[in-house]
Amino acid sequence: MSIFRSYLLRLQRKRWKIRAFRKRRELVEVKNRTNTIRPDDILLFCTFRNEDIRLPYFFEYYRNQGVDHFVMVNNGSTDGGDAYAAAQPDVSLWSTDAGYGNARFGMDWLTYLQWRYGHGHWALTVDVDEFFVYPFCDTRPLAALGDWLDASDVRSFGALMLDLYPQGPVSDARYERGMDPLEIANWFDAGNYTISQNKRMRNLWIQGGPRARAFFADKPEKSPALNKVPFVKWDRRYTYVSSTHMILPRGLNLVYDQQGGEKTSGALLHAKFINTFGERAQEEAARGEHYGAGHEYQQYTETGQDDPKLWTKWSEQYLNWRQLEVLGLLSKGNWA
Amino acid sequence: MNLGVIVLAHTALQRAEQAIRHWADAGCPVVVHVDRKVDQNEYSAFVDALSDLDRVKFTRRYRCDWGGWELVAATQNAATELLDTHSELRHIYLASGACLPLRPVSELCTYLDARPETDFIESSTTEDVPWTVGGLDEERFTLRFPFSWRRHRRIFDLYVKLQQLIGFKRRIPTGVVPHMGSQWWCLTRRTLNAILTDPKRPIYDRYFRKVWIPDESYFQTMARLHSTKIESRSLTLSKFDFQGKPHVFYNDHKALLRRSACFVARKIWPRADELYDTFPLPYDKPDDHVTPNPSSVDRVFANAVDRRTLGRPGLYMQSRFPTVDRENAVTAGPYSVLQGFAEVFDDFEGWLTKATGGGDVHGHLFAPDRAHFTDDSPVYVGGMSDHPTLRDYNAKMFLTNLIWNNRAKHQAFQFGPMDTQTINWMVAKDTNARISVVSGAWIISLFLAREEFSDVRKEAARLQQIEHKQLKILRSPFTKARVRVMTLAEFVRSPMETLQIIVDEVSEQPHPRLAEAPSMVKLDGLGAFLQDLRNQGMHPFLTGEFAEDTDTGTSLQTQQKPYLVR
Numbered sequence: 001m002s003i004f005r006s007y008l009l010r011l012q013r014k015r016w017k018i019r020a021f022r023k024r025r026e027l028v029e030v031k032n033r034t035n036t037i038r039p040d041d042i043l044l045f046c047t048f049r050n051e052d053i054r055l056p057y058f059f060e061y062y063r064n065q066g067v068d069h070f071v072m073v074n075n076g077s078t079d080g081g082d083a084y085a086a087a088q089p090d091v092s093l094w095s096t097d098a099g100y101g102n103a104r105f106g107m108d109w110l111t112y113l114q115w116r117y118g119h120g121h122w123a124l125t126v127d128v129d130e131f132f133v134y135p136f137c138d139t140r141p142l143a144a145l146g147d148w149l150d151a152s153d154v155r156s157f158g159a160l161m162l163d164l165y166p167q168g169p170v171s172d173a174r175y176e177r178g179m180d181p182l183e184i185a186n187w188f189d190a191g192n193y194t195i196s197q198n199k200r201m202r203n204l205w206i207q208g209g210p211r212a213r214a215f216f217a218d219k220p221e222k223s224p225a226l227n228k229v230p231f232v233k234w235d236r237r238y239t240y241v242s243s244t245h246m247i248l249p250r251g252l253n254l255v256y257d258q259q260g261g262e263k264t265s266g267a268l269l270h271a272k273f274i275n276t277f278g279e280r281a282q283e284e285a286a287r288g289e290h291y292g293a294g295h296e297y298q299q300y301t302e303t304g305q306d307d308p309k310l311w312t313k314w315s316e317q318y319l320n321w322r323q324l325e326v327l328g329l330l331s332k333g334n335w336a
Numbered sequence: 337m338n339l340g341v342i343v344l345a346h347t348a349l350q351r352a353e354q355a356i357r358h359w360a361d362a363g364c365p366v367v368v369h370v371d372r373k374v375d376q377n378e379y380s381a382f383v384d385a386l387s388d389l390d391r392v393k394f395t396r397r398y399r400c401d402w403g404g405w406e407l408v409a410a411t412q413n414a415a416t417e418l419l420d421t422h423s424e425l426r427h428i429y430l431a432s433g434a435c436l437p438l439r440p441v442s443e444l445c446t447y448l449d450a451r452p453e454t455d456f457i458e459s460s461t462t463e464d465v466p467w468t469v470g471g472l473d474e475e476r477f478t479l480r481f482p483f484s485w486r487r488h489r490r491i492f493d494l495y496v497k498l499q500q501l502i503g504f505k506r507r508i509p510t511g512v513v514p515h516m517g518s519q520w521w522c523l524t525r526r527t528l529n530a531i532l533t534d535p536k537r538p539i540y541d542r543y544f545r546k547v548w549i550p551d552e553s554y555f556q557t558m559a560r561l562h563s564t565k566i567e568s569r570s571l572t573l574s575k576f577d578f579q580g581k582p583h584v585f586y587n588d589h590k591a592l593l594r595r596s597a598c599f600v601a602r603k604i605w606p607r608a609d610e611l612y613d614t615f616p617l618p619y620d621k622p623d624d625h626v627t628p629n630p631s632s633v634d635r636v637f638a639n640a641v642d643r644r645t646l647g648r649p650g651l652y653m654q655s656r657f658p659t660v661d662r663e664n665a666v667t668a669g670p671y672s673v674l675q676g677f678a679e680v681f682d683d684f685e686g687w688l689t690k691a692t693g694g695g696d697v698h699g700h701l702f703a704p705d706r707a708h709f710t711d712d713s714p715v716y717v718g719g720m721s722d723h724p725t726l727r728d729y730n731a732k733m734f735l736t737n738l739i740w741n742n743r744a745k746h747q748a749f750q751f752g753p754m755d756t757q758t759i760n761w762m763v764a765k766d767t768n769a770r771i772s773v774v775s776g777a778w779i780i781s782l783f784l785a786r787e788e789f790s791d792v793r794k795e796a797a798r799l800q801q802i803e804h805k806q807l808k809i810l811r812s813p814f815t816k817a818r819v820r821v822m823t824l825a826e827f828v829r830s831p832m833e834t835l836q837i838i839v840d841e842v843s844e845q846p847h848p849r850l851a852e853a854p855s856m857v858k859l860d861g862l863g864a865f866l867q868d869l870r871n872q873g874m875h876p877f878l879t880g881e882f883a884e885d886t887d888t889g890t891s892l893q894t895q896q897k898p899y900l901v902r
Contacts, residue, residue: 139587139588144586190741191719194730210719227654336583
């Protein structure tokens with residue numbers, strides 16, 4: 001890697017920062033409780049749109065894991081989820097009606113808020129349908145992970161996005177407000193992930209899972225990326241590049257060992273495939289605001305698969321993080 | 337009280353206070369050293385919080401950097417104070433603020449009372465302990481380390497390199513044999529006093545001031561000079577990972593810590609409330625002479641180090657992606673690549689499955705139309721799809737996934753020049769691969785298809801070229817797989833020996849001699865067919881030599897039970 005190319009990456013990082021700084025004008029402060037953030041608090045950053053039904057359990061789950069403060073952006077919700085979020089005592093909420101796609105899929109807004117409030121904190125950046133699991137997450141809160149990573153001089157933590165789906169058709173997995181989505185959609189693919197290395201950004205590019213096999217088998221290069229770096233000891237110089245798949249400076253993307261050992265890593269349980277999926281796919285395909293002008297959603301609707309059946313006889317039912325460790329989908333590394 | 341305690345506190349002072357109370361409540365005099373880096377307000381609050389305990393004293397504060405001399409100076413200072421003010425003490429225990437007594441201090445006292453002359457200090461020579469931090473062991477004692485390893489790593493390394501280059505060596509004071517070990521010890525008054533009042537102490541101190549990480553070597557070395565009875569182990573349960581960083585104990589270690597029967601553990605995560613609420617706890621058995629036995633703790637942390645440094649072979653994931661030339665194994669276990677057998681025999685897969693009675697025998701996994709899994713289903717273990725485009729998108733990982741997902745079961749699959757060839761190099765370099773090739777066997781399907789001869793000729797040339805290229809790879813010096821190549825002609829002459837080897841490999845154990853051969857396809861006229869190809873200018877050299885008169889020897893079906901082994 002030449003100095004020149006690394007300089008280009010630096011320019012790119014600066015550009016994203018400036019862009020994020022300009023996009024701050026799109027944000028309207030709804031409820032700012034950031035003055036309650038204490039120095040060692042764990043923060044969660046999230047953008048959402050019409051997720052009222054998912055929000056109660058989302059808050060419950062992450063509070064249990066030890067998130068101290070939620071910094072959120074509401075992107076034009078019409079279902080009242082914004083009011084619900086603003087009423088939570090540990091949430092600071094901003095609102096915007098601007099285009100999701102034009103804001104690098106919400107990343108510009110979050111980059112600004114991370115720059116403003118994240119510095120020096122362990123920051124978790126997730127979507128409302130993503131549930132972060134890591135080794136010992138049933139007995140050790142996020143602060144334990146953060147402290148241990150600090151002591152190991154590690155600044156970023158990688159996770160595999162693991163798509164969950166129900167046993168029957170997706171539309172039959174009827175979700176109710178406040179419910180744990182894993183009660184109705186808890187199956188996953190255990191061993192069909194493929195990895196290649198992105199030399200430029202140094203991250204791994206992971207694809208596969210049920211989406212690759214059901215929707216993208218004949219154009220696998222288009223299948224969604226499953227590599228994520230969701231948990232980062234934030235510094236105001238940092239910026240995510242494409243969702244949380246990549247981050248700059250690129251050294252933060254080295255969440256994997258190249259000598260044969262295993263670094264500690266987690267998974268993001270992705271509870272996307274529940275009954276709200278079909279409606280969502282139609283809406284997002286029409287809106288075209290998602291990555292690649294929503295080609296992923298278009299793929300679902302075009303192939304008539306907005307009500308897919310993803311289950312196979314080789315699907316695994318989710319139990320806990322230990323099961324994922326045995327299957328090789330996450331690793332304890334040297335955290336014991 | 338026979339036991340006095342030195343506590344070195346750096347952070348999490350509330351927890352340090354809790355630990356100090358355990359010591360003091362048991363009647364032990366405690367001398368506390370608080371790192372100078374702790375700010376004054378916090379320090380005052382800490383002193384106030386402990387002001388109700390008259391057995392607790394605070395000493396002069398040093399500024400302690402990791403691996404620096406000040407830690408030793410602080411310890412010396414605290415020890416002198418303790419010995420001077422408490423003449424009744426027989427043992428001195430060095431603990432930290434992140435230490436937690438696991439068993440009541442009284443049990444520790446009873447244990448020490450039974451061993452009044454023993455110094456508990458882990459102390460080994462540099463040859464005996466592999467030390468990985470910075471890769472320095474003996475050189476810790478012979479080089480100079482004026483730069484901080486934590487804060488100025490580059491200058492530190494550079495300066496070490498420079499000294500190595502010019503061959504610089506410090507002189508070790510006469511009589512001193514460098515020893516290292518855990519920082520946490522329990523010494524007798526006699527030994528500690530001898531160390532502190534040694535007339536040559538200024539010389540030793542001057543020397544150790546420049547040694548790297550002296551807190552792990554000063555007392556360890558000095559004790560060897562003065563002690564009459566050293567038990568080389570620490571009474572404090574403390575484990576280090578591969579980078580020399582202490583492992584931390586959490587709530588979920590409760591049972592493990594309990595079973596260890598150790599007296600003191602470090603370090604405890606400051607927010608592990610359950611541990612702080614539970615311990616110290618009297619040991620189950622009425623006998624409080626139970627000797628600490630941390631072997632199960634050792635195992636847990638040794639596994640962690642292995643996982644971090646070696647990992648699970650054949651696993652590729654978001655936190656393990658070995659670069660090709662560094663891999664210890666490409667795949668998770670042995671597997672067999674069988675080339676040409678399915679062409680020579682009818683239902684070879686079925687026969688092999690029956691003959692081995694275990695293991696998965698797949699068809700052509702890399703066939704152009706789809707992946708032919710053993711049960712012919714569209715999805716296989718782990719959610720692997722049979723879709724050819726998806727498979728070929730990353731064919732190597734298709735294979736590593738298959739082996740990883742089925743690591744309890746030997747995998748065997750058919751292969752050939754008509755299949756996706758991108759895995760060839762990977763398979764050839766994989767020590768787990770068992771490759772058996774009947775070269776030129778692809779000719780059989782062309783021979784049986786009886787299509788337009790010009791097409792056959794073209795196809796034969798294409799397949800031969802592909803297989804030839806593959807065989808070149810298998811014969812390269814980089815090949816680490818177990819490879820067996822024979823021509824079609826050689827194979828049909830005596831197939832049983834090879835089949836026996838394959839059956840043994842797939843079942844991963846020596847097998848009774850095969851009683852039944854699979855049935856071979858009819859090869860009558862193959863010799864003439866090959867001659868025809870030659871006459872057309874296409875030389876099928878990979879098949880080996882077949883006599884044109886196929887009745888003699890190659891037409892196997894005509895013979896009576898030709899391969900029945902008695």
